[in-house]
Amino acid sequence: MLRNPRREVEVQGGRTVNRLLEELGLPRESHLVICNGTLVPGDARLAEDDTIEVRPVISGGAT
Amino acid sequence: MTAVGSKCKVCKGPAVIDLPRHNAHFCAEHLQQLCRRQMARAIDDFDMIQPGDRVLVAVSGGKDSLAVWDMLVEAGYRADGLYIGLGIGEYSDESGGYARRFAEERGLALRVIDLRDDFGYDVPTASVATGRVPCSACGLSKRRLFDQAALDEVFQQQQNLVGLTRPGVGLAPAASGPPGCCRPGRSRATGRGRAARTRGDR
Numbered sequence: 523m524l525r526n527p528r529r530e531v532e533v534q535g536g537r538t539v540n541r542l543l544e545e546l547g548l549p550r551e552s553h554l555v556i557c558n559g560t561l562v563p564g565d566a567r568l569a570e571d572d573t574i575e576v577r578p579v580i581s582g583g584a585t
Numbered sequence: 586m587t588a589v590g591s592k593c594k595v596c597k598g599p600a601v602i603d604l605p606r607h608n609a610h611f612c613a614e615h616l617q618q619l620c621r622r623q624m625a626r627a628i629d630d631f632d633m634i635q636p637g638d639r640v641l642v643a644v645s646g647g648k649d650s651l652a653v654w655d656m657l658v659e660a661g662y663r664a665d666g667l668y669i670g671l672g673i674g675e676y677s678d679e680s681g682g683y684a685r686r687f688a689e690e691r692g693l694a695l696r697v698i699d700l701r702d703d704f705g706y707d708v709p710t711a712s713v714a715t716g717r718v719p720c721s722a723c724g725l726s727k728r729r730l731f732d733q734a735a736l737d738e739v740f741q742q743q744q745n746l747v748g749l750t751r752p753g754v755g756l757a758p759a760a761s762g763p764p765g766c767c768r769p770g771r772s773r774a775t776g777r778g779r780a781a782r783t784r785g786d787r
Contacts, residue, residue: 551605561601563591563610580649 535570543576544569552579618710624656640664641696643731644687646680651687658693667734669727670699670708672720696738698730 533542539555539562554564556575567575591600593612600610611619627633634640641658644650645667656662668684671677679696688695699710701707711722 561613563600564604565591565603577648581678 533574535568535572537568538564539566539568540564542574546576548576553577554579591743593709594635620652621656624653625660628715636661639738641667641735643667643727644684644695646683650739651683652669654687654693655691658691665738666693666695667731668695669730670697671723671726672699673709673723696734698734698759700726701740738787 528545531546533545539542539544539549539557541556543550543553550564555564555566556577557566557568562570591601591610592598593615594607594609595611595618597614598612601613602616603610607619618695634652636659641662641664642650642654642657644654646668654664654666664682668681670681684695685697687693708719709721709725711717711726712719715722717725
């Protein structure tokens with residue numbers, strides 16, 4: 523799930539957080555990545571069934 | 586997710602975040618420690634507030650402002666919240682819900698101002714009426730109401746203190762606004778009434 527604007531996309535697992543953000547075209551420095559409810563660093567490797575939330579660092583509100 | 590290789594710069598435990606600006610990784614505990622230290626340094630560098638001051642924290646309901654409020658309370662400041670309902674559809678409803686729950690769960694006072702209920706307009710209608718972009722109508726409204734809310738709280742504090750004055754009880758630290766500026770607010774106040782500190786009032 524991506525925030526601001528909120529949208530959902532399905533991506534393949536087996537890649538790092540940094541790679542995922544790169545593929546989504548999102549700058550690493552301005553986004554937080556939450557994997558299954560836990561904040562994760564850029565080198566965390568994501569699995570096929572993980573639920574990922576990507577939040578902009580500056581949101582301007584609750585969404 | 587598989588285990589990560591990066592380690593916390595402080596404790597060498599598993600990291601939860603990498604901060605390129607600091608060229609470092611941090612675990613949850615030491616990320617919070619870093620945030621607390623940076624907040625304290627910013628307050629000191631800009632001579633913002635003093636320990637024990639009453640502070641009114643304007644919160645949007647998002648993670649950033651609620652985190653600041655949380656850290657200020659944890660640091661010992663007497664911090665109340667101020668939330669302004671902007672009337673921007675589900676965004677405002679959801680944001681207000683987060684702010685209220687946050688305050689309730691921690692027993693903190695949250696003052697709520699609703700543009701529609703208290704002033705008869707919201708950001709979308711103000712944008713159309715003024716011909717300004719929504720961000721402009723939003724910013725103008727918030728800046729005006731932030732200042733007014735702070736002055737209202739100071740006014741209330743001064744009135745309370747005048748009634749309570751006795752040997753050994755001073756009128757400080759409430760700030761005094763310009764004469765005629767402290768009109769009673771039309772907003773709803775919830776929880777404890779407290780004064781706010783504004784910059785330059787010491």
